[in-house]
Amino acid sequence: xxxxxxxxxxxxxxxxxxxxxxxxxxxxxxxxxxxxxxxxxxxxxxxxxxxxxxxxxxxxxxxxxxxxxxxxxxxxxxxxxxxxxxxxxxxxxxxxxxxxxxxxxxxxxxxxxxxxxxxxxxxxxxxxxxxxxxxxxxxxxxxxxxxxxxxxxxxxxxxxxxxxxxxxxxxxxxxxxxxxxxxxxxx
Amino acid sequence: xxxxxxxxxxxxxxxxxxxxxxxxxxxxxxxxxxxxxxxxxxxxxxxxxxxxxxxxxxxxxxxxxxxxxxxxxxxxxxxxxxxxxxxxxxxxxxxxxxxxxxxxxxxxxxxxxxxxxxxxxxxxxxxxxxxxxxxxxxxxxxxxxxxxxxxxxxxxxxxxxxxxxxxx
Numbered sequence: 455x456x457x458x459x460x461x462x463x464x465x466x467x468x469x470x471x472x473x474x475x476x477x478x479x480x481x482x483x484x485x486x487x488x489x490x491x492x493x494x495x496x497x498x499x500x501x502x503x504x505x506x507x508x509x510x511x512x513x514x515x516x517x518x519x520x521x522x523x524x525x526x527x528x529x530x531x532x533x534x535x536x537x538x539x540x541x542x543x544x545x546x547x548x549x550x551x552x553x554x555x556x557x558x559x560x561x562x563x564x565x566x567x568x569x570x571x572x573x574x575x576x577x578x579x580x581x582x583x584x585x586x587x588x589x590x591x592x593x594x595x596x597x598x599x600x601x602x603x604x605x606x607x608x609x610x611x612x613x614x615x616x617x618x619x620x621x622x623x624x625x626x627x628x629x630x631x632x633x634x635x636x637x638x639x640x641x
Numbered sequence: 642x643x644x645x646x647x648x649x650x651x652x653x654x655x656x657x658x659x660x661x662x663x664x665x666x667x668x669x670x671x672x673x674x675x676x677x678x679x680x681x682x683x684x685x686x687x688x689x690x691x692x693x694x695x696x697x698x699x700x701x702x703x704x705x706x707x708x709x710x711x712x713x714x715x716x717x718x719x720x721x722x723x724x725x726x727x728x729x730x731x732x733x734x735x736x737x738x739x740x741x742x743x744x745x746x747x748x749x750x751x752x753x754x755x756x757x758x759x760x761x762x763x764x765x766x767x768x769x770x771x772x773x774x775x776x777x778x779x780x781x782x783x784x785x786x787x788x789x790x791x792x793x794x795x796x797x798x799x800x801x802x803x804x805x806x807x808x809x
Contacts, residue, residue, distance in 0.1 A: 547779045581786040582778065 468494055485623040492536075492562070493619040494524035496611070499535035501555060503542030506569035506601040510541045513604040523611060532558040537614065538591075541601075543571040544584045556591040557640065561626050564618065566610050567593045570600040592634055644692070644725040646671040652693055656686055663732070672730040680718070680733045681743045687720060687729070688748060695720040695729060698745065701755035703763040705737070705788045713737035716765055718745065735765070737788070744770040762787035 471490055473482025498520070502510055514520050514528070529535040532555045544552055556565065567587050570576035573596045575585035587593060594617055597610035625631055635641055649671055653661055661683070663674035675683045687695035700719040707713060712734035720729045735742055744767040745752040756767045757776040764785035767773055775782065784791070 547777075581782075581791075 488623060489619040489621065492621075493615045496523075496525040496537040496564075496615070496618065497527055497529045497535040498525050498537045498539050499529055499532055499555070499559070501538060501540045501542075501552065503544060503548070504571070506541035506572065509601045509604055510539060510568060510607060513607045518604040518608060520608065520611065523608070523615065525611065532556075533560060535559060536563050537611075538563065538565045539568055540565065540572040540587050541568040543576065543578055544587055545582050546584050547582075549584050549587075549590045552587060553590045562618075562621070564594045564614055565591055566595045566597060566614055568597045568607055568610065569602055570598065573598065576600060590638070592638060644722060644727045646727075649693060649727065649729060652690060653683070653686075657683065670728050670730055672732065674732045674734070677716075677733045677735050677742060680716075680731070681745065681748065683731060684718065684720070684745060684748055687731075694722050694724055695727075697721040697723050698749035698751050698755070699728065701745065701752055701759060703759045703765050703787075705763060707789050709734070711736045714740050714763060714765060716742055716759065737764075740765045741768055742766065743768050746770055761785070764788065 468490060470480065471482045471486040473480055473486070475481075500507070500510060502508075512518060520526070525537065532538070536559065538556060538559060540552065556563070565587075567573045571578060571583070572587050573593075575583050577600070579585070584590065595610045595614045597606050599606050602610075632641075646666060646669070650664060650673075653673070657675075657679070660679060661673050661675055663672070665672040684695075687693050697720065698718065699721050700717070702717050704715040704717060705713060706715060714735050714737050716733050716735065718731040720731065721727070722729075733742065740763075742765055744756060746756060746767070747769070753771070754776060756765075756770055757773060759765050760767060760770075760773050761775045761778055762785060774780075778786065
């Protein structure tokens with residue numbers, strides 16, 4: 455007896471950006487298309503040093519499944535990735551390494567600080583711990599929690615997707631952005 | 642006959658006499674104090690003596706006593722006789738202005754990294770150490786963090802003020 459075939463009909467597609475549609479074509483602005491493509495194909499680079507990394511693994515796993523949001527493929531080389539996820543305590547001795555990983559990523563690149571330690575140093579108010587990774591690299595989204603639930607990490611990634619989608623194509627060449635990079639001593 | 646604390650103490654007193662002081666036995670572990678310049682002589686005797694045979698260094702660390710004048714830094718050696726399973730704690734005191742101690746790394750190879758760690762955190766200057774550089778902290782750190790000279794919280798943090806912790 456053949457098995458009944460089930461088709462998944464509840465597929466949710468990305469909305470078409472606003473524009474002018476006709477038969478066989480859709481005209482819209484370039485940055486909307488680029489934003490759409492970037493938003494839904496973020497390549498995560500996990501930089502997990504402690505317990506937030508465990509929560510991040512749950513986020514990537516089948517229960518929470520970051521793949522639903524187009525960020526399926528982890529790249530374990532910074533050169534392929536555009537979303538750096540720093541999950542965990544960063545010691546001061548680790549700071550230059552984190553900075554080097556960030557520098558090796560190609561533009562455009564975004565950073566999420568997952569958890570209290572990556573955001574502020576957390577409970578480790580100590581001589582050996584970096585008091586927030588924004589002391590060495592610019593951060594786009596901070597996820598609070600100690601450690602944050604996978605839902606929290608997903609929420610942070612959705613927030614980053616909004617940032618990515620609405621980012622102007624000229625932002626990375628702007629004087630404001632150059633000033634931000636210079637304030638971190640990059641370039 | 643098993644090696645007891647009394648025998649160890651008797652052997653050491655026979656050899657060094659009144660120079661060893663502050664004999665204690667907290668939790669059954671024999672503890673004594675030696676003059677700072679005699680640390681190697683005492684350890685060499687404990688190492689070589691056929692009866693004592695303390696040939697393993699379990700631990701080496703330091704303690705900072707800010708209130709003790711001219712003997713602020715205490716270097717603590719934990720030695721063990723692995724045949725009889727007897728442990729011993731040897732303490733020496735040095736002033737924090739001139740924390741010079743002879744290295745034990747020639748006698749116990751394991752002391753090499755432990756002395757580097759003690760230097761890293763307390764700034765004890767181990768004379769004769771082959772490579773006395775920082776081992777755990779960042780190389781450009783310009784202070785010794787475990788000395789009791791510093792405030793508890795990182796002074797580089799601007800987001801924490803006393804009012805937030807109810808002690809303003």
